[in-house]
Amino acid sequence: MxxxxxxxxxxxxxxxxxxxxxxxxxxxxxxxxxxxxxxxxxxxxxxxxxxxxxxxxxxxxxxxxxxxxxxxxxxxxPIPAMCKILKERKLRPHLLVHPDAVSDFAEVDQNEPNCVVIGDATQQFTYENVNKAFQCLMRLDQPLLFSLGKGKYYQEHGELVLDAGAYMAALEYATDVKAQVVGKPxxxxxxxxxxxxxxxxxxxxxxxxxxxxxxxxxxxxxxxxxxxxxxxxxxxxxxxxxxxxxxxxxxxxxxxxxxxxxxx
Amino acid sequence: MxxxxxxxxxxxxxxxxxxxxxxxxxxxxxxxxxxxxxxxxxxxxxxxxxxxxxxxxxxxxxxxxxxxxxxxxxxxxPIPAMCKILKERKLRPHLLVHPDAVSDFAEVDQNEPNCVVIGDATQQFTYENVNKAFQCLMRLDQPLLFSLGKGKYYQEHGELVLDAGAYMAALEYATDVKAQVVGKPxxxxxxxxxxxxxxxxxxxxxxxxxxxxxxxxxxxxxxxxxxxxxxxxxxxxxxxxxxxxxxxxxxxxxxxxxxxxxxx
The missing domain is CATH 3.40.50.1000 (HAD superfamily/HAD-like)
Structure with a gap:
């Protein structure tokens, strides 16, 4: 067909x-x-x-x-694709994602993180949480940042709201680390x-x-x-x-x- | 001498x-x-x-x-320099700054904002507040973004924490607007x-x-x-x-x- x-x-x-x-x-x-x-x-x-x-x-x-x-x-x-990469490369993520997405990473070892994974964390994008992800990257000798998509914004209840890409850009700028995008595009x-x-x-x-x-x-x-x-x-x-x-x-x-x- | x-x-x-x-x-x-x-x-x-x-x-x-x-x-x-620019150019800012800095803008008209001014807002960099600044820029026909410095981070209580520059980068990325930096550099x-x-x-x-x-x-x-x-x-x-x-x-x-x- x-x-x-x-x-x-x-x-x-x-x-x-x-x-x-x-x-x-x-x-x-x-x-x-x-x-x-x-x-x-x-x-x-x-x-x-x-x-x-x-x-x-x-x-x-x-x-x-x-x-x-x-x-x-x-x-x-993007999360199943992300988990596959983490397991294959033996990476342990510090997660900056939505609370409802955390369980999707249940099978991934998150002790002593050696990379950061950022998703659309919405209300969880507090100054404190973004700082924690930033500090994790700054502590690593070879900082690795993964972003679940790099969307700028989306529409919610008639208003445009920031997507994960904006916070990816913030972390990239502050740490001089280029994010690897998992998901579209x-x-x-x-x-x-x-x-x-x-x-x-x-x-x-x-x-x-x-x-x-x-x-x-x-x-x-x-x-x-x-x-x-x-x-x-x-x-x-x-x-x-x-x-x-x-x-x-x-x-x-x-x-x-x-x-x-x-x-x- | x-x-x-x-x-x-x-x-x-x-x-x-x-x-x-x-x-x-x-x-x-x-x-x-x-x-x-x-x-x-x-x-x-x-x-x-x-x-x-x-x-x-x-x-x-x-x-x-x-x-x-x-x-x-x-x-x-940077704030006195910023206020001078706002007055000279008849600009009305939407402020995303630290609560203690708000009074420094007391003499500036902030009704119906036609630009965004971002400073080191620390804990006030909530998802909601960053979204408000973003939405303000997206509503403007000729969006104008001013950033009070563009520092990546600074040290506070022995830890590196994000500076205004990181959030400037987030807004620049999401809105495709290049910020004008007031302050160093x-x-x-x-x-x-x-x-x-x-x-x-x-x-x-x-x-x-x-x-x-x-x-x-x-x-x-x-x-x-x-x-x-x-x-x-x-x-x-x-x-x-x-x-x-x-x-x-x-x-x-x-x-x-x-x-x-x-x-x-």
Whole structure:
């Protein structure tokens, strides 16, 4: 089964979650129907999120509550990828993450930290907690900083709020250490998703509301990138200095309508 | 009256305060005597600080309590310079500063903010407060961000803690707005001090513990820059990638001994 988009034969659709499917605990207009049609179209569908404020199972449960038929959909959040890296490289993290994400690191040794992992810690981004992460990096001979995504901000209850990327930038500046990003827009992260869907990059399209992490990251891998005018989207994103989306649509429903009309 | 330093005729000594004179509420070993000898040497002495967690008068009072004879010494903190800019340009700031610094902005109109001023807010750097500053910048058609210094960190109670620069970097990253720095290492700030002392840059030497803000900033103006091994100094500062101090001394006392021995 394949659809067509800009002369490309598309076999897989990769969807960002927050700002595309849902926002502040509510489904975005038309997205439930769009996702469910996509899932029954025969195209491969994967969810790819930098969400680190809930566990993967809670995220799926929330989507189901909102009406998304996502029982069998594979969701790619950054934390499992991060844990894999930590175990492989025998790294012991100092965590600056959301309290609800801490349990996802339960199997990782956190004694005598030799690296820092930063996620979207929201209210836990206190001066004290950011200082602790900073001090941990300053104590290390070879400081290592990992960031679960590098998003600048997202929309929550109608307001833009800072994402992990802002605090990553603060720690990078203070310590002169360049963060390694796990999650979007890291190519390794997108390639894991493509491998799981058994498609090449040119056969996949990414739909997201983050011009840099979603669209820029997908395009850097060879995928097409479609920007939605929902979630954190702002008009100035349409003229971003570095990233030009392959298409800009009002919302996910509009893109799915167009794509599925080309299904063969 | 002049002293000699590296073949330069020195008429003025400009001193950073925190990390050079004092640290965590205590005078640094030998600094009280060194400052008092400097003040009675006939050389011009000015204090130049990015301190924004106390008012200027409180700072002078604290130094006096510690034994520094600084009644008639002119202290240059960034807030008065900032207020001057705000008034001249008719700007109304949203403040993200230390509670003790708020009163220094009492005469500045803060209704309907059209810029953000960030200082060393310490515990007030909560997620909520940093978000408010961020949201203010995102609402503005022509966002303006001022930062009172751009220090990475300083030493407090034996530990390094984040300075305003880290949060400046976070806001710059999230908003794509470049901050304008008021305070060290801004050349305008150093030049104000030189004018007050009626000396040219080549006749002045700056002593500080911040390799970038103190030494780099002073050298960029044409002054000599002397790094002390006190305060936030760390051995790796001796091999900084961009800044090479004109001299590195164990502490202020050592520098003053050497300088005053050349007095003519």
């Amino acid at each position: 394949a659809a067509y988009f800009l002369d490309r034969k598309i076999k897989a659709v990769i969807l960002d979650i927050t700002g595309v499917l849902k926002e502040s605990g509510r489904a975005i207009n038309g997205s439930v129907d769009a996702v469910n049609r996509l899932l029954s179209s025969g195209l491969q569908v994967r969810f790819c999120t930098n969400e680190t404020t809930v566990t993967r199972s809670e995220l799926v449960r929330e989507l189901q509550t909102l009406g998304f038929n996502v029982e069998n959909v594979v969701v790619f959040p 890291s190519s390794i992260f997108f390639e894991t998703v493509l491998q799981d869907a058994c498609v090449s990059a040119s056969e996949a399209v990414m739909v997201g509301d983050d011009i840099v992490s979603d669209i820029g990251g997908a395009q850097a891998c060879g995928m097409a990138g479609v920007l939605v005018r929902t979630g954190k989207f702002r008009p100035r994103d349409e003229n971003h200095k570095d990233v030009k989306p392959d298409a800009i649509v009002d919302n996910l429903a509009q893109f799915v309508d167009t794509l599925l009309s080309t299904l063969k | 002049a002293a000699y330093f590296l073949d330069r005729k020195i008429k003025a000594v400009i001193l950073d305060i925190t990390g050079v004179l004092k640290e965590s509420g205590r005078a640094i070993n030998g600094s009280v005597d060194a400052v008092n000898r400097l003040l009675s040497s006939g050389l011009q002495v000015r204090f130049c600080t990015n301190e924004t967690t106390v008012t200027r008068s409180e700072l002078v009072r604290e130094l006096q309590t510690l034994g520094f004879n600084v009644e008639n010494v002119v202290v240059f903190p 801004s050349s305008i700030f150093f030049e104000t001090v030189l004018q007050d002392a009626c000396v040219s840059a080549s006749e002045a030497v700056m002593v500080g513990d911040d390799i970038v803000s103190d030494i780099g900033g002073a050298q960029a103006c044409g002054m000599a820059g002397v790094l002390v091994r006190t305060g936030k100094f760390r051995p790796r500062d001796e091999n900084h990638k961009d800044v090479k101090p004109d001299a590195i001394v164990d502490n202020l006392a050592q520098f003053v001994d050497t300088l005053l021995s050349t007095l003519k």
